[in-house]
Amino acid sequence: MGKVLALTNKKGGVGKTTTAINLSAYCAYYGKRVLLVDLDSQGNATTGLGFSKSNLKRSIYNVLIEDEPCTANILPTEVRGLDILPANVDLSGAEIELVYKRNREKILKEAIDKIRDKYDYIFIDCPPSLGLLTINAWVASDSIIIPLQVEYFAMEGVSQLMNTVAMVKQRLNPDLQIEGVVITMFDSRATISKQIAAEIKKFFKEALYEIVIPRNVKLVEAPSHGKPILLYDPKCIGAKAYKALAEEFLARQAKKQAQ
Numbered sequence: 080m081g082k083v084l085a086l087t088n089k090k091g092g093v094g095k096t097t098t099a100i101n102l103s104a105y106c107a108y109y110g111k112r113v114l115l116v117d118l119d120s121q122g123n124a125t126t127g128l129g130f131s132k133s134n135l136k137r138s139i140y141n142v143l144i145e146d147e148p149c150t151a152n153i154l155p156t157e158v159r160g161l162d163i164l165p166a167n168v169d170l171s172g173a174e175i176e177l178v179y180k181r182n183r184e185k186i187l188k189e190a191i192d193k194i195r196d197k198y199d200y201i202f203i204d205c206p207p208s209l210g211l212l213t214i215n216a217w218v219a220s221d222s223i224i225i226p227l228q229v230e231y232f233a234m235e236g237v238s239q240l241m242n243t244v245a246m247v248k249q250r251l252n253p254d255l256q257i258e259g260v261v262i263t264m265f266d267s268r269a270t271i272s273k274q275i276a277a278e279i280k281k282f283f284k285e286a287l288y289e290i291v292i293p294r295n296v297k298l299v300e301a302p303s304h305g306k307p308i309l310l311y312d313p314k315c316i317g318a319k320a321y322k323a324l325a326e327e328f329l330a331r332q333a334k335k336q337a338q
Contacts, residue, residue: 081112081198082332083191084258085216086224089240091207093228094263096123097298098321099204102224104307105325107160111199114153116191117166118216119206120173125165128156129305132167140169142190143215144176149194157310162198177211184211184251188219209243217247222258226292227279229265229272237282257283259331261324263292290324293317 086099096119103115117124118139122132132138141147142164153162177183191201203216217223223244227237248255260283266272280287292298295317301308308318 081114081195081201082222083195083201083203083220084222084224085203085205085213085220086226087205087213087216087240088225088227089207089209090228090232090235093207093226094292095207095226096127096204097302098224098226098261098263098292098324099124099202100127100302100307101298101309101318101321102325102328103200103202104158104161104309105322106200106329107158108309108322109325109329110160111329112160112197114162114164114194114198114201116164116187116201116203116216118170118187118203118212119166120171120212121206122166122168122170123302124204125163125167126305127302128158128161128163128307130154130163130165132165135165135167138165138167138169140167140173143173143186144169144180149190153194158307174211177215184214184218187215191219209240214247214251217244217255218252220252220255222256224258225260226263227260228263229275229279257286259288259328260286261288261290261292264294265291266294288324288327290320290327292320292324295320 086095088095103113107113115124125132137152141152142149149164153164155162205213205216262276293316297312297315298308298317301311304311308321312318
């Protein structure tokens with residue numbers, strides 16, 4: 080049965096979707112069966128993998144609101160082994176529509192549980208908020224990955240995020256864990272970046288991935304071409320970093336399974 084992981088941060092612009100796309104792609108590159116669920120109404124993971132959200136007639140919205148099975152809405156991507164459950168413009172209203180549905184926090188979990196055995200890993204790209212869509216993702220997930228940008232306000236909001244995780248663990252998903260924290264947009268030339276990275280290490284300890292994702296223009300360019308970095312420019316430093324992150328992630332999974 081596959082493992083479900085939510086990539087989440089209540090702050091936008093921290094490299095969350097970039098990490099979701101490229102970690103998913105490199106896990107597939109290493110032979111894993113992977114599904115990326117785009118739960119962000121901006122649909123950036125969808126466009127970043129080559130799909131026009133305005134042209135899509137079916138999406139995660141149909142699963143959440145119209146009770147359609149995931150299998151009816153999943154699309155294959157250019158990366159062998161990587162599928163996507165995309166988002167389209169309809170998702171922008173889903174947060175409000177979910178309020179009126181029965182067992183509203185568990186709708187995504189019930190849908191994903193039916194396809195877990197088809198994948199090794201299911202990554203969910205959460206919206207940059209702590210609303211009902213994110214709660215659905217956390218209830219559906221085994222663990223959470225937090226992309227964290229190295230900047231002055233990096234830790235701002237993390238305590239609120241952790242408090243919300245604790246609430247979900249207590250009330251809705253007692254097995255939810257923090258899988259890991261990944262530092263993104265790291266500028267090795269800036270002293271402040273190194274200082275903040277050290278503080279993040281103190282706070283998260285072993286949960287922090289050793290691999291750091293640098294600032295890289297190719298990572299910024301790739302989504303506009305509808306490609307993950309391994310297809311757009313596999314030799315750039317951003318690609319090497321995400322490849323190494325996938326290796327570290329998979330090594331951690333193998334170690335846990337061996338225990």
